[in-house]
Amino acid sequence: MEKLQYKESRYNYKIKLDNERLAVYNCKTRAIFIPKENQEDIIIKLLKKPNNIKLEEEKIKDVLIKYGYLIENNRDEILEVSRKFDYGNSLNLVLFPTEECNFRCPYCFIYKYKNVTMKEEVYRSIYNFIENKLKASNRDKNFYVNIHWFGGEPMLEYKNILNFMEKIKKLEEKYSHLKLTSNMTTNGYLLTYDKFEKLVNKGIKKFQITFDGDKESHDKLRNLRNGEGTFDKIYENLLLISKKVEKEFNIDIRVNFLKKNLKSSKVLIEKFEKEFMDDMRFFIYFAPVYEVETKRSSNERIKEEIYGTKEAMKIKHKINNEIYYKRMRYRIEKNNFKKEEIKYIISNLLPMPKNVGCYAYKENSYVISSEGLVYPCESSVGQEENNIGYITEDGEMNITNKKREKEWRQLVVKNKEQLECLDCKELPICHGGCKKKILDKKISCEIDGESVKDAVTKYSKLYFEYL
Numbered sequence: 001m002e003k004l005q006y007k008e009s010r011y012n013y014k015i016k017l018d019n020e021r022l023a024v025y026n027c028k029t030r031a032i033f034i035p036k037e038n039q040e041d042i043i044i045k046l047l048k049k050p051n052n053i054k055l056e057e058e059k060i061k062d063v064l065i066k067y068g069y070l071i072e073n074n075r076d077e078i079l080e081v082s083r084k085f086d087y088g089n090s091l092n093l094v095l096f097p098t099e100e101c102n103f104r105c106p107y108c109f110i111y112k113y114k115n116v117t118m119k120e121e122v123y124r125s126i127y128n129f130i131e132n133k134l135k136a137s138n139r140d141k142n143f144y145v146n147i148h149w150f151g152g153e154p155m156l157e158y159k160n161i162l163n164f165m166e167k168i169k170k171l172e173e174k175y176s177h178l179k180l181t182s183n184m185t186t187n188g189y190l191l192t193y194d195k196f197e198k199l200v201n202k203g204i205k206k207f208q209i210t211f212d213g214d215k216e217s218h219d220k221l222r223n224l225r226n227g228e229g230t231f232d233k234i235y236e237n238l239l240l241i242s243k244k245v246e247k248e249f250n251i252d253i254r255v256n257f258l259k260k261n262l263k264s265s266k267v268l269i270e271k272f273e274k275e276f277m278d279d280m281r282f283f284i285y286f287a288p289v290y291e292v293e294t295k296r297s298s299n300e301r302i303k304e305e306i307y308g309t310k311e312a313m314k315i316k317h318k319i320n321n322e323i324y325y326k327r328m329r330y331r332i333e334k335n336n337f338k339k340e341e342i343k344y345i346i347s348n349l350l351p352m353p354k355n356v357g358c359y360a361y362k363e364n365s366y367v368i369s370s371e372g373l374v375y376p377c378e379s380s381v382g383q384e385e386n387n388i389g390y391i392t393e394d395g396e397m398n399i400t401n402k403k404r405e406k407e408w409r410q411l412v413v414k415n416k417e418q419l420e421c422l423d424c425k426e427l428p429i430c431h432g433g434c435k436k437k438i439l440d441k442k443i444s445c446e447i448d449g450e451s452v453k454d455a456v457t458k459y460s461k462l463y464f465e466y467l
């Protein structure tokens with residue numbers, strides 16, 4: 001029988017570390033390999049010429065094949081990465097319980113357009129839609145439903161959200177194959193610890209709260225209707241939640257940065273690290289304010305302050321890698337972890353491959369406005385051209401603009417205007433990025449090779465220190 005021929009994966013990074021050692025990382029399989037010093041030359045040789053090898057090199061070659069650094073000659077990795085993923089047994093719903101907000105951020109004008117709040121009949125349609133999906137699904141397989149509360153400010157509709165979650169949770173008793181998760185994006189102002197605990201009890205376990213830098217900068221950009229700042233109240237809510245709530249949950253603190261508040265955002269991170277470092281349920285990260293025009297917000301007033309997409313992406317990764325690194329180090333120092341556990345913890349630093357750029361590409365993923373209209377992405381709510389349908393009261397999804405839906409769902413591999421993505425080494429991690437930007441004819445790279453190398457270097461530092 002003819003021997004199988006191999007080639008090197010196009011997604012390998014061969015990185016020279018600060019201590020001159022070699023790390024090989026594959027961003028499709030997320031495998032990382034730090035060979036012994038005396039094996040480095042063999043590895044480099046095998047990756048380059050995998051087919052004419054000596055007998056004693058067979059074992060190493062097998063490892064390289066097992067973790068995807070070497071692949072069979074006839075495999076097309078680009079097709080494998082960009083293949084259509086089956087979301088048939090899942091449902092992702094982003095719900096706008098209200099389009100109103102208690103804040104009056106200068107760059108947001110949602111309140112000037114509509115003060116719509118979700119009515120009883122819209123909740124009923126959504127409930128029926130979920131149950132119809134469950135009825136039609138194969139009960140031998142898990143069916144995953146994720147409900148993301150968005151808005152406007154969802155906490156203004158706290159009671160309705162609790163009621164809805166209570167009803168949906170009852171479906172778990174009726175349909176044992178239902179696996180329900182729920183999360184919320186909130187400004188955090190009304191998130192008192194007692195309300196928070198009730199939401200967690202009803203199954204909302206993941207929250208995202210945004211700060212626009214430290215107190216000084218945040219209070220200039222995110223105020224109440226009367227102009228008052230909001231930093232202190234949100235921060236106090238978070239401290240109380242950490243102190244008083246004993247349940248399992250995750251709060252991601254997103255720190256938005258602009259040119260003007262980059263320094264103050266770093267100050268906030270230091271403050272946060274001091275006070276929340278011991279509570280692993282909290283996680284802080286950096287994110288740029290993007291230049292995305294929506295029906296709800298205009299970046300016109302702060303346009304000069306927004307970093308260009310590429311620069312913002314680089315800053316974001318650099319600072320986030322640093323945050324993750326410090327946090328993991330702290331965690332390892334404080335606990336008596338076994339080697340396997342440490343290996344797992346530090347692997348969180350490595351960039352994560354995914355199936356698509358974002359949820360807007362996914363079938364069975366819908367954003368539902370307060371009025372019950374359906375959109376593919378949160379940033380398109382209110383835009384007539386992106387309203388792809390509605391849900392009837394008896395829970396049928398009526399897609400009225402199939403052509404537009406298809407455009408939103410189209411994968412990067414089918415997009416002739418994005419051929420450069422197919423050739424890109426970071427494709428498994430980025431997949432072409434934000435679909436909204438693609439439709440606006442702007443390519444926005446989510447990551448670059450330098451950021452991947454930085455993450456691997458930080459991983460390796462922890463590896464040498466603790467393993």
Ligand code: SF4
Nearest residue numbers: 358360377434435436
């Ligand atoms: S298209 Fe862009 S804005 Fe919309 S969900 Fe995806 S990443 Fe977010």
Ligand code: SF4
Nearest residue numbers: 421424427430432445
């Ligand atoms: S958007 Fe940029 S990083 Fe993402 S796949 Fe395309 S070229 Fe690569």
